Amino acid sequence: MVSAPLSAPEISKDGKERLRLWIRLLRASRTIEAELRERLKRDFDTTLPRFDVMAALYRAPEGMLMSDLSRFLLVSNGNITGIVDRLVSDGLVTRSRRNGDRRTSMVRLTEEGIALFRRMAAAHEAWIGELLGGVSEEETRRLANMLKSFRSNWEGKE
Amino acid sequence: MVSAPLSAPEISKDGKERLRLWIRLLRASRTIEAELRERLKRDFDTTLPRFDVMAALYRAPEGMLMSDLSRFLLVSNGNITGIVDRLVSDGLVTRSRRNGDRRTSMVRLTEEGIALFRRMAAAHEAWIGELLGGVSEEETRRLANMLKSFRSNWEGKE
DNA sequence: GATGATTATTTCAAGCTTGAAATTTCAGGA
DNA sequence: TCCTGAAATTTCAAGCTTGAAATAATCATC
Numbered sequence: 001m002v003s004a005p006l007s008a009p010e011i012s013k014d015g016k017e018r019l020r021l022w023i024r025l026l027r028a029s030r031t032i033e034a035e036l037r038e039r040l041k042r043d044f045d046t047t048l049p050r051f052d053v054m055a056a057l058y059r060a061p062e063g064m065l066m067s068d069l070s071r072f073l074l075v076s077n078g079n080i081t082g083i084v085d086r087l088v089s090d091g092l093v094t095r096s097r098r099n100g101d102r103r104t105s106m107v108r109l110t111e112e113g114i115a116l117f118r119r120m121a122a123a124h125e126a127w128i129g130e131l132l133g134g135v136s137e138e139e140t141r142r143l144a145n146m147l148k149s150f151r152s153n154w155e156g157k158e
Numbered sequence: 159m160v161s162a163p164l165s166a167p168e169i170s171k172d173g174k175e176r177l178r179l180w181i182r183l184l185r186a187s188r189t190i191e192a193e194l195r196e197r198l199k200r201d202f203d204t205t206l207p208r209f210d211v212m213a214a215l216y217r218a219p220e221g222m223l224m225s226d227l228s229r230f231l232l233v234s235n236g237n238i239t240g241i242v243d244r245l246v247s248d249g250l251v252t253r254s255r256r257n258g259d260r261r262t263s264m265v266r267l268t269e270e271g272i273a274l275f276r277r278m279a280a281a282h283e284a285w286i287g288e289l290l291g292g293v294s295e296e297e298t299r300r301l302a303n304m305l306k307s308f309r310s311n312w313e314g315k316e
Numbered sequence: 317g318a319t320g321a322t323t324a325t326t327t328c329a330a331g332c333t334t335g336a337a338a339t340t341t342c343a344g345g346a
Numbered sequence: 347t348c349c350t351g352a353a354a355t356t357t358c359a360a361g362c363t364t365g366a367a368a369t370a371a372t373c374a375t376c
Contacts, residue, residue: 323373325370329364336357
């Protein structure tokens, strides 16, 4: 890690503080994500995006549309297509075209998908407990509350 | 019901709370990242990884090794190779092999790269100020401190 | 100086990601 | 019915990402 000379023009101290917050936020989530990715690969031979899709579907036993998935997971439509394709070809997920609207397809976990996800979710929760173990319960609640409010502050403004 | 299990439910509740924190952390950083990506593309026709590499190099006028870059940015070696390749072919960055150790190459911003980065950095800082605008200065400091400590708690333990 | 281990980097396949264009289907009006 | 526009999804090119294997150079030890 390199220390910064960077005698930049005097910008607001506020801005610098927010920048620092953003960088820490990003580094924290990247570090945790990397660790989760590695463990998912090691223990379940799968990826984080696949886990995310399965987690979303597990919460919706009645199924989700492709567009529901992409909105919920904050990724593009085309992205979801590829991930679901691979999950389908592994027998973990089904696409069923509906009679009502033939443009849409309902995506659901298969029995095998449900069983696998339950195992992964248990491991995942334990990992998070371990990785965030240094954060006290009190701090956890406070952090979670701050993050909740700060997201809603600007989202969807444009 | 004479003796209810005390520890198990408590641990599980803790875990749930940490899981919630992780999900919020992830959603916050993904949402901001998506917004930054879009604006970098729109205003500078570039990408977030390219911006990240240039930011790292800007802080190190003497240059950085490829391995320094990948360590600092928390990404793989092979990844950096591709991004630097494209920056070089755009004239924003140079690779110079050193006399001392011919395995390594020093990566530096060109004059053009420095000028471009300055413009991008100003816009970037303003964007962060806007996107995190809802967080008070007091909260910003507290959040940043929590994130700092929580990261160091488990990192590099294995 | 030869040899084997180590280090820095590149290459590669597979998968992820976006944004834009194309496709298919639906809905509403002339 | 036939249009036209909107909506859901897929396709595609370009770039990002990892992890593993390959290359090349250096280092340590004899």
